Amino acid sequence: MFKIKKKADKPKPTILYNVIEDYSEFDAPGNVTACAMTQQEDLPGHAKVLSESYEVPLETMTTLLTEGGVYVYPQIGGLLTGGLFACFIDPIGGTPKQTFVLDLMQFAEAEQLARARSLALPDAAFQIFTRTLPEELKGKLAQKNLGLDYRTLDRAVAKGGDIKYIDFRKDWSPHFKRLCIMPDGRLVETGGLEEFAQLHGITPAQAKALVEQGGTLEVNSEILACQIVNGQPAVARFTAKNYLKAKELAAAKGLHIMDALSEVAYSDPVMMRALARKELSGGR
Template structure:
């Protein structure tokens, strides 16, 4: 007698974005990844992901994505450690919903302008944020649907119609990919810290520390190096042989290990080819 095995469909992950444009190589604080969606917003899923990403209570995030406004991060031990999260909704619907964060410096500027000019903080937050963005991006934001040519888009993206919302993000999210240069010259995409940790055989906690603080991490004789450029992590993994070369270089020339690894990487043909491809892909 044969047993019929039931198939249990795994719940499909929430697809938040189908248009991604990377501006992370631009000067901070305008170094953002533009994450947009042409399909109808999945409000519960969108709110859940942004709530977890930015440390905003879910109920508050849901309200922000519904009504617009700003969330001011509470002080920690009497000290303000983060700026604000903002969601802007055009009541006419002519402009897509937009979300972003302001760092402490931007937040201080926005507060000062708000008090000096008597303008609501949410309006000033938008002014402060948008004027720091790259010119190329601000020009696109002035055009409908970022100026995209829908004839060249994937059908699944184009059939969604106009862009419904744009999240300007700086984090390492499962909902868009970042590139890592591997020792054999491959460029491997990972989305989120969990996937990054699995790729390299490290713990999520180690991955979080590495991509947030930068530095190096030994992994089975090889080494992972992460350099924070304009607040964005750039990651490469080096073979044990190249790691040894870098340590020798650091010792003989008195270099910091990260500088020595960079020099070794630039002299490695496979890694250099990857670096060139990475630059062509927009530096993600």
């Protein structure tokens, strides 16, 4: 008899979040995406993803997610180039575990607050972080489970019970999607740089440079334009025809190509409909 070889099942990707609250359009430094999970934490998977995202050693990240605390980014050439990563765990369990990052200025404020009020640095960091958040998000954090009505949630989300942890993220992750306006008016979701690069037929290095620095990138006679708003990338792809219009407009009016592309987009009904849908979706 012939034996039929069963294909080995591919390992399922780690599912980190099932509740997403997007505040990335808010003023910095409070422009975060609150990524929460109602199911039990997959600690190894959670630690691995956050370790890679924030360049924190895996062992250190695992300890932080278990015990709470902060990781201060090391100095380079005697200079601080990063702030800190923190994991806040409520000692009485009244609120879910929360992770966040402070930039250099916030880190300095946290150190000053810790000295002035004789606080532990993690507690000072948590106070500095939460005071900058949008008022709406502050209100939700004051409520159990972000004030979610579990009767209206997807069953798979609701059956997990209370929220176990919240990661306040500003990066671009495969675990939550960003939207790109395509030339035909579609809004396409991508998660992470590799998926974004594949969608547009560019290299991961090109994708990384575009979404981190902003600007434009020509792709097969079309053009990708990325504007950084409050540290968040907003991306649109223009047809060759619209790209030509933008170049002509830039030359005629002495505009920067990004400004010219914006004018072209606002005069294009297809792209404007896509932009309106993007706004309705929360601006991701």
